[in-house]
Every structure is written in structure tokens, then in C-alpha cells.
Amino acid sequence: MILTVRHATRYLYSAPMRGAVQSLRLFPSRFEGQNTRHWQVEVESGIRGASFVDGAGDRIEGWSMRGPLNEVCVRVEGEVETHDLNGVLRGHREAVPAAAYLRSTPATLPDAALSALAEAAVAGAQEALERAHRLSAAVAKAITYRPGATHAHTTAAESLALGEGVCQDHAHALIAAANVVGLPARYVSGYLFADAEGVAHEAAHAWAEIWLEGLGWVGFDAANACCPDDRYIRLGSGRDAQEAAPIRGLALGQGSAEKLEVEVAVGASQQ
């Protein structure tokens, strides 16, 4: 498919800030499933800073803004040609060994319930790929999609106990469950195109990848009970949502409440 993306993120401050700094992971990954036709990231009245590819293979760009600032606006616009690889991240270059994704973060730390869920899911399954599919299905079943039930800092264990969550919670829970059975797993952030018949999801999306010997990293979207295909655009990864966040930023100043407005539109254009 040819997917087009328009994505604007606006941070509004109640009082002028002295400045702001951002680290953006907003560039489509380079692998066989994606070919970027054009892509533009712009921060309004920002100064472009460091740009590099990190150990996980993600392009990262730093930006800074001088004060006084009342808002910061990050705009992304681009077009990506996608191919369905059944979730396999083929041809992606990275330096972090898979074994590093066996260590939990506070968000993905498995508790007894997550361990039990993982053990039960893989019982009887020998093959790694099948085990991964079963884990994803188990997480999808255990956590019902319900926006607003959880927040940005909800952990995998909390979401499972609640039985509800959004894509972030599904991904965290799947990472935790995979780690329990010794499979390296990580968090992926990106975009999802949903056509009229598709489930109405937010276009900014997240899922998990699990390392399978022989196949490498394979994506699992427990929230949609599938593997990422040509409707997905992959941006970057990390051990949890915080590490994989497309935007990590900080405004310098005091006592100023922040309001966030996000607009994302992912469309499909004619081949």
C-alpha cells in the first residue's frame, strides 16, 4: 500500500516557557516492509540538532526551541510504500542484541498473574512462533480494549489486573509475558491505517515485537489480534512505551500546566 501520514502534535503552555528540547523518533524504519517515498519532520520555530541512527536502528533527531514559548508544534508529513511481511522485520539493521530485551522495565515487570498467564498460554506449544502467537492471543483475551481505562504510566501488571487497556497496555503485557517464557520482546511505536471497515483505532499506534530464533523480530499486535501488515508504519522501538516514544520532550520553565493536542491522519493513496 501507499500510506500517507499527517501528524501534528501541539504542546500548549499556560505561561511562557524559557525554552524546550525534544528528541524525536518520528522516522519510518528502514526494512524490506517499508520504503519511504518522502517524509518531513518540522518543529515550528525550532532549531534542528543532532541526527543519528541509534543502536536499535531508529533515526533520532534532536530539536531545541528558544524562549519565550507559548507552544511547541511538531509536524510530520510523508508517504510510505508498505508491504505485508506477516510481521517479520526483515532487513532491519541494528546493534542492540536481542538478549538485551529480556530485562524488564517498571512498565513491563511481570507479576504472578502475568507469569501465570504466560505459562498457561504456552503450555503444550513447542515451536517458538506458535508460543508467540498464543501469548498474543492470551493477552488480547485478558485485556479488553477500552480507551480511558488506563493512563500513560499504567504498568502491564496493573492493566492485566484491571482487564482493560489500550494498545500501549496490550504491548506492555505481551512484552512481560514473552519475557516470562524467555523470549526477548520490545515495544514498537508507529502508525496504523484503518479503512472504513476496519476497527476504528487511533492512527498513532503501538504493538510488540518478539524475537524468534530463525525469524528474527516479529511484530504482534495483540490489540488487533494480528501481526502487522501493510497497513502499519513502523517508527521505532524500545523496552517500553517510554523508551520507544516518538516524542520525548521537556520545556524549561516553572508552574506552567501543559495541554496536549494531537491530530493524526493516515490515508491510503492510489498505487
Place this chain on the structure above:
Amino acid sequence: MLSRTAENLFWIARNFERAETMARLLEVGARMALMPQAGHGYRNEWDSLLRASGTAVGFAEKYGDPVQRNIESYLFFDRDNPSSVASCVERARENGRIVRTALTTQVWDALNASYQEMRALERQPRSDLELSQLTEWTMRHAAQLRGAIDATQLRNDGYHFLGLGFALERADNTARLLDVKYYVLLPRVDFVGSELDNYQWQTLLRALSAHRAFHWAYGGDITAHKIAHFLILNRQSPRSLLTANGEALGHLDALAQAYGNATPAQERARALLAQLEKTTIEEIFDEGLHEFLTRFVRENAGLAALVQQTYLSGEAR
């Protein structure tokens, strides 16, 4: 120099100058309290002093009625009072600790010793301490600090930030002390020229250690005009607004020269000084002393803010 280093040097000076002013203010209060009653109790005067030092609300919350012993404690020792001598000395020493390597051993010793002695004073029973001991103690340490700075600090940018701190704080404090007398202490306008008025002026001069200097310079009776002239326009008076302003400009000019770059701060200081220089004492009284002083305090604070923004905030490009 790091902006934060400059900022701490600047505040070493401001905090210590403020400690000294607070001690002088205490002395004014104590002397006023000794004076024969003039139709109103000493309570009112202490109350005026608390208001003048900007600590009336904090004091009332903690102690209620203004009793001299409590006021002394509050203005000298109380860490809950950010303007107390102890608070100022502690902050100055903390500023110094942060920039320890920008100070000579002698300057650090002066700061550190005042803090250590302060802690020793705090451990003594209050009943063993006379107020005059406390105020003299403060002035002695302020003088030691200034002496150590003058005798040992390199004449680099750091020295000028120290000097700027002293000069700006002193200008502010002199104006406020003068305003206290005129606007706060004197109960009603019809007391102008009275015994009480006269006595208060003398007390103020003594508190500023300017009693003898004043008489040498002016002689004869103490009048409001003479004192205002002495504390505002006299170039020989070490505490006058004109002197303090001139010193501030001197340090700013030295910075501009060292950095090869003048800024709006120099411009503002020069304008402020020029304005003071062409002012006469008659014009000041025509405007109203209180109005004049209020305006001066505001302009001086504006200059301090500009210094902050230009050199100390780290935001300058």
C-alpha cells in the same frame, strides 16, 4: 565565567549587605525604644520597623504582639524569617560554598567564620546576649568580608559581580531606611520639625554609622533637607544613593571593558546616575521624599533585574 558563578558572587554581596541593614534596623528600633514616650508607645515603633523590613506579616503569625525580645529574635536569629541576619548570613555562606573556588581563602574564611560564629551565638542563652553585641557582631563581619574582598580578590569579572551586588543592595537599603524614617516612623505630618522628628533623624544617622560624618560635613542643626542630601546626593557619603549608583556603574563599565561588549545594563545605570546627578534636594522635596524614594527603589530594582537578565540568568546570547 559561568552565569551561575556570577550569580552566586552577586548574592554573597547582596545577602551580606542585607544582613548588615537588618542589624542596623534593629539598632534603630532599640534606640527608639529608649526614647521618652511622645504620646505613643514604643510598640508602634517596633511595629513600624517590622513593616519597614517587610517582615510584619511573618512576625504576627509567629508571635502576635510586637514584644522587643521577640522582635530581636525574629529579626536576628529566626530562620523562618528569610530576611533575618542569620538567614542572610547562612545564604551568603551557602552562595560562597557553591563558588568556593572563585573565592580567595581569606574571603571564604570571612564567610565561613561568620557562619560558624553565628551558630555558636545561636547556642548561647538569649539572656546572655545584648542587642548591641549582635549588631556590632554583624557590622564587624560585614567589614571583614568587604576587607577580605578588597585586599585579596583578583580584579576580574567575579570581583565586579561582588561589587555590583554590594552597590545595588546598598542603594536599595539606604533608600528604604530613609523612607522608613520619613514615611513610617513619624506618626503624623504635624510632627515634622518636632523633638521627636529630630531624635529619629539622629537615631537613623547613628544606625548608619554616619552620625559623626554628618556633623563634620554639615554642622549645625539636623534638618530633613540636610540628611536627605547626605544620604541621597552627597558624593562623599559612602551610603548615599549617588555613591552607590556610581559604584554600580563603575563595576558595570569594568565588565563591559573586560568582555569587550557593552549592554543595556550599562546604559541604564548611566542614565540612572545622570538623572541623580542633576537632581537637587529641593526638587526631591517638591516631588515628595517618599515618592522620590519609591521611584528610586523601583528604578534600582529595574537595573538589578537587567543585570540578572544580561549576565546572571544564562539566557543571554
Place this chain on the structure above:
Amino acid sequence: MPTQCFNEMYQGETVRAPYARLEDWMHAMPTEFRQMKQAEAEALFRRIGITFAVYGEGGDPDRLIPFDMFPRVFTQTEWRKLERGIKQRARALNAFLLDVYGRGEIIRAGRVPASLVYQNAAYEPAVAGIVPPRGVFSHIVGVDLVRTGPEDFFVLEDNCRTPSGVSYMLENREIMMRMFPALFRENRIEPVDGYPALLRRTLASVAPAKCEGEPTVVILTPGHFNSAYYEHSFLADMMGVELVEGADLFVESGLVWMRTTEGPRRVDVIYRRIDDAYLDPLCFRPDSMLGIPGLMDVYRSGGVAIASAPGAGVADDKAIYTLVPEMIRFYLGEEPVLQNVPTWQCAKQDDYAYVLEHLGELVVKEVHGSGGYGMLVGPSSSKAQIEAFRARLIANPGNYIAQPTLALSTTPTFVNEGIAPRHVDLRPYCLVGERIELVPGGLTRVALNEGSLVVNSSQGGGVKDTWVLSE
């Protein structure tokens, strides 16, 4: 308690050669004179401001580390061996870091288990694939050594992040020279005062390729409330570089800048004395107030050097420690000059069983602990203490390692009753940049309490001047 320990001054009745001249000095010093000198030393320390701040425990927050005037002495021959061993270790540790953040050859070769490295809390995926200037991750390696005999030195642990205490090495010498100039005329003692200049040169030598002209080096401190603030400010002063806090620096255009009274000034090398987790809220802990937002982006794109490099801690973990001899063989093709202390890892079943059996004889430490906290010294602990520790060990065996209680050497030390032997260790500071440098000396820490083996200043330890004699 081991009864036979090596006394570095006396072998029976004989005085060992390096201490020969100190015997007269020691006997010629009447008690009153010694007490006067001790008071003088303390006054000097306080005046200079060498204190370590302890907040939140009441009392004077500025405490002195007790200084013992009796020097600890090494011969040139002894030192040469130590020097060879320490430099070898510093090279191997840096080769290991470069490898595990690169291709991981030592893991592929099966010499080090992957889990020990990649699941280590100090392994930092954010810097995988990064090659710091000159390939150096740990620019200051502090190697903690103990001695058990004339020829027997053991490495107790490595410190690859930001080993502290070097200011004491320098100040102890300074104060000894001021108080006992004659001693320095009679003994030919190698100087240590070149350390700050060497450190600065080392740091300048790892400036990033983008640096133009003479590199600007700064020391990054968590601030004046930190217990080691004195050391940070002392080093900055001696090196002639700025001591900065996080808020003094900012990131723009892919570079790091320092806020000065004359506007922004570019920074090339940051010697940081804050932990990885606090370096950059946009990469690590988002709640860090001590760091510089965006720093890691600049670092990873080659705009600034950070010493030690983020992630360096994975080499000085107590579990990795056991593998250092293996690293030396693997990367350098050499045999280790300095031995490790035999170590049981409670993460391993057999070792764990042994440790549980022999708690009363062993020293047990937390894998990630430091400062002498969270450890058990079996032979000098009560039954109750041992049992309390056993409970903690059982709760989380993987968190502990154990070592035999070594018969640490002693040196004569001034105590209330006169002079008595006390146990000591040694921390030299090895600098790694364009070259590998080691000043002849280090910090000798002494356990001032009789029989104690804990030398940490927080637990009754003191410090001594450490001499290396010229030929």
C-alpha cells in the same frame, strides 16, 4: 578473625626496608607533639574545606574523614608490579566495554555469558553501537587493592564509573609535606601532584572529532549538596576547568553549550560525577532534575564526549568482576598480573550452597552495593547479625557474592594508645585516554577500629598518605 596478617612495616622484630627511615621519625615523636600535629592537620583540612557532607543525620553536616599521619610506603619494585597490573586491567576493562557495546566477541566466543552482560542493570542499550573517541569508555579506573603478603596483592573490585577519593590522595600529600617537610627530604618520594594536569590532558585527548581548537572540558556535579562536592570543586580548581551543574549546560544545534556571563560557550568534554540514570531526562529517568535534556542525542551523534561514557558501569559490576582475568586473556593475550579474590556467586547453585554453609567465615556483598553498606563480615559479626543477613540472602540469592575473609595487611597507625597496626587497602587511579597513565600513589584507606576490616569512611575508616619511593 585471621590472626596472622602481613605487617607492612615489621617482619618480626625487623623493620622492612621502605619503612626504615620512618622508625626514627616515629620514635622521636613525643605524644604531645603528635597530638599538636594531629590538631594542626585537622585544622588544615577544615580550613581548606575538605569535608564530606552528610545531610539529614543531624549534627554538623560537614565532617572530616579522619586522617592518619603515619604514611603507607611502597618500594619502587612493588609499585612497578602494581602499575603493570593496574594498567593491564584498565586496558582489558575498556576493551570489554568496547566489545559488549559493539560486536560482543567475548560473548560469541562463549567466554562470558550473554545474560550477565545484556541483562545487567548497568548495560545501557541506548549506547549500543556507539564508539566513543579513542574507543575509551572508562577514563578513570579506580582499582581497589588489598595485600596479604610481601608479594601478594589482590584486586577487590574495579570502579569504572566515577571513582571518588582522589582529592584525598592529593590533599593528604599536601598536608604531610607542609607538616613534615624533613620527612620528604630524607625519603625520596615520587610526587603525585601531577594528577590534575594528567587528568585534564586525558580528558582533552578524548574530545570528539567535531571539536575545534583546544577542547573545553567541564566537570558536571549533582550540586553542592552532594557528599563529594568538595572533591568536584577541588578537581575543577586544580584542573582549571569549570564546575557545572546540569542547569548550566544546554543543548542546541547538535552541540552542548555552557551558560556564561558572556553568552553561550561550547563544551567538548564532560567529566560527569552523576550517574547514567540522571544524565538526560529525554533518554533516561524522565524525572531527573540534575541532567541536561537532549545531552544523549548530542553524545550519540558525536557532538560531545562524556567521561566515563554512559554504560561503562557494566564492567565494574561485582558479578562481572569474576570475569576480568578472562577478559585479560581474551583481549590482551596476557596472564593477569594481579589476582582476583576468589569469589562465590550466590546466583550459582553450588556457590550459594557453599556460602550458606560458611556464612560465618566469609565476606558477603551485594552485587550492586557500594560504600561498605549491605555487607556482612562473617568473622566479626554476631550470631544474630549473621542470621539476619542469612534471611536477606535467602530472599534474593542472586543479589549477593561472597569472598573469603582475607588477612588484610596492616600498617602502623596512630591511635589513642600510641601506635598500633591497622588494616589498610589501596585505591590507585588509572587514567585512560590517548595514553594510559598512573601517578605513583593512591588513596590508602585504613580501618581505624581495632581488628576491623571495613575501611569505608562512613564506617570508621580513615585515610593515609601513600608513598612510592624512588629507586
